[in-house]
Amino acid sequence: MANVKNNASSQETRRKLIDAAGKIFAEKGFHAATIKEITDQAGVNLASINYHFTDKAELYAAVIRHAVSLTPCTLPEEPSESTPEARLRALVVHALHDFHDPGRPAWRATLLSHELNQPTAAMDAILDELIWPRVRFARGLIRDILGPKATDEEVAQGTFSVTAQVVHYLYNAGLLRRLNPDLLAAENVARLADHITQFSLAGLYAMRDRGRKKGSRRRP
Amino acid sequence: MANVKNNASSQETRRKLIDAAGKIFAEKGFHAATIKEITDQAGVNLASINYHFTDKAELYAAVIRHAVSLTPCTLPEEPSESTPEARLRALVVHALHDFHDPGRPAWRATLLSHELNQPTAAMDAILDELIWPRVRFARGLIRDILGPKATDEEVAQGTFSVTAQVVHYLYNAGLLRRLNPDLLAAENVARLADHITQFSLAGLYAMRDRGRKKGSRRRP
Amino acid sequence: MANVKNNASSQETRRKLIDAAGKIFAEKGFHAATIKEITDQAGVNLASINYHFTDKAELYAAVIRHAVSLTPCTLPEEPSESTPEARLRALVVHALHDFHDPGRPAWRATLLSHELNQPTAAMDAILDELIWPRVRFARGLIRDILGPKATDEEVAQGTFSVTAQVVHYLYNAGLLRRLNPDLLAAENVARLADHITQFSLAGLYAMRDRGRKKGSRRRP
């Protein structure tokens, strides 16, 4: 009851604070960011943070929660009769766009990758609400592609390779832009998505075929 | 001049400071780490840092430089007549082991990934001495695999996908360990290297074959 | 004008605030007490204090005034023909009970002793309405006991010794309880009152007798 303020103006201030804080935290990290910077950016009083969030740490947690909640778990729902290939491509495209969706605050991606790099208490929420659903979804899809004989380890390996490429794009964008200016250019995202899909499908099919050979050899 | 101390005991203090600082910086990041913590850990006087490194920032830079220097550019020198497959596997295995080499301070990997995530001025050195040589090496290898007709973009894409998997393993180890305890277990690193190699080769071959088809179609 | 609110609900809020404030001020002193604590305890809005009392300081003054008003100057009205001994005992008993009267808020005694220890502007009111009447009453009684020849100084000295014992009991209860658990036990108050009366009477008689001897010597 103490921290639940329902007034409209209150919500507005909270929103401004979370916006500003998200930006600054993403730029500088938790410790280097100062609450004065944040409140200045938000155009509110310095003591507002304490009033609305008790604490700098609580504000940070709220920002993370907000960032997570901005990443709805609407995974691409292809008609189940679609080919696994189509579904994989949908997944890759969705992930690549979703994270850098221009409709979302620009700091969302950066902040989350910070948190992944140096987890705080807020990490659990991210894991539960953001990571796990996607991992499960991807595993299901990849199991479909690898076929019924795939072992759990093979599914995990395949998921690892696919998500690795997506995550690399998402989290190491800053570095990659310096290494591959063209590749990362916004207008080329679709081609990169194509590449990831094709590359991964080939890899997965190879896993499946090798599995079959092993299997047929094992059970002649 | 001012910062070059040649005394033996002086060098010893510098070494202790860099060791301690590396560990603490890796754990907490630059801002959250305090120089008192570092000097306590190093067992030296609090003023030593300013004496030997002028600055907290300078100490950090020195630590990064040290970490970089600890990562010599000894890329796997396979006989050039080896098959590209063998050379790719050597690259993957090398990268996976190199980063987590037990002969190096445990904080080296963490610190470098911090720096990649939130670059400071020290980033350029890392890029030049650590990243670029490896990227160039990988690109050369992948160009060999993709064949002479591969475009620059295709080389970059292939390199992206291969390095993505290695980097994912290296930087997101903490997260991955929670998602795939088995996959990341130390004793399974070799199998993961195998998987990455096979998966990537399949992907690269698919790129090559597609390129050929496209090429043959384009120039009949 | 401004501070006189006549509404019934208003008076109710004032009462709740004074009650809560009295308790908290007594526990922690003026500075350590926060108005949030007080309003929480009172179950009213945080801004109420400023609305009803203008100020934290004004609230404190009001609390003190209330505490003083709760200590009516009903001194023991023994029939004047009673022996001085009986009247002294009545005074001691009255003082011992009056202060810790269970019909009064428990914080009254503590708060007043705080104020005596670190006087604020409210001190004058206490002095005028609480202390002086009692001192005058006691002096009158003791003058009766010491007899007409007693000097003003002797009266003051006698009053000092008698009130010292009462005040010691009242203000240093916390400490005394640790030194003399038995002596301070509630059920033994009557015996302590007896003791104080007898002890003091003996002391006063000795003063009187000594005074007479001196006097007879001085005016032979």
Next chain:
Amino acid sequence: MANVKNNASSQETRRKLIDAAGKIFAEKGFHAATIKEITDQAGVNLASINYHFTDKAELYAAVIRHAVSLTPCTLPEEPSESTPEARLRALVVHALHDFHDPGRPAWRATLLSHELNQPTAAMDAILDELIWPRVRFARGLIRDILGPKATDEEVAQGTFSVTAQVVHYLYNAGLLRRLNPDLLAAENVARLADHITQFSLAGLYAMRDRGRKKGSRRRP
């Protein structure tokens, strides 16, 4: 080891801080006192408190410890063949002078009475090193005066009455000065000591005599 600084200049700063803090804490109490006030008064840097005492609270504790240590337990050692009367007078005079000894910081008495009124963790030290030795000493003396037949309760009661007068003088000096300007004047301390002694002796003798009568009546 961390907080034990042995340098001469360090000790000097600590002394200046304790002096200033003692004065300010005595004037305003712990919460109302600000460390800026204290460091200004001491003529040292604001951060010195943290350096030497870690904390405002630790500084306060150090001040109390210092005040206690300034009150050596040198109780008046009258030749044991002295009359109890002489020894009682020595005790009273000693207590009255000791506390307000001009050779001691003026804030010592005030500070200790604050602490008695609102005990903090430092209270235990005061009790052990300051209060109890004196209480034991006084009880021994009063038992001598009351004679061998005195019960423990009688000893406690007698001690209560005697110490009440001393304590009243010591702790309520501020108030008493307004009620009895003459009585409390510095030049009259000796006469007050005389009065307390005589008054108390009379009270004690009365206790003794009453005890004897009771005893003789009880065991005829």
Next chain:
DNA sequence: AATGAATGAGCCTTCATTCAT
């Protein structure tokens, strides 16, 4: 009359840095 929101002043504390020895 009452309340939730907002504010600004001020306090304690931390910390990197400098100084004197």
Next chain:
DNA sequence: GATGAATGAAGGCTCATTCAT
């Protein structure tokens, strides 16, 4: 070269108070 002491700048937080509704 090394150390203990000192310093000032700045940060987070608390709190009494005010404002708008």
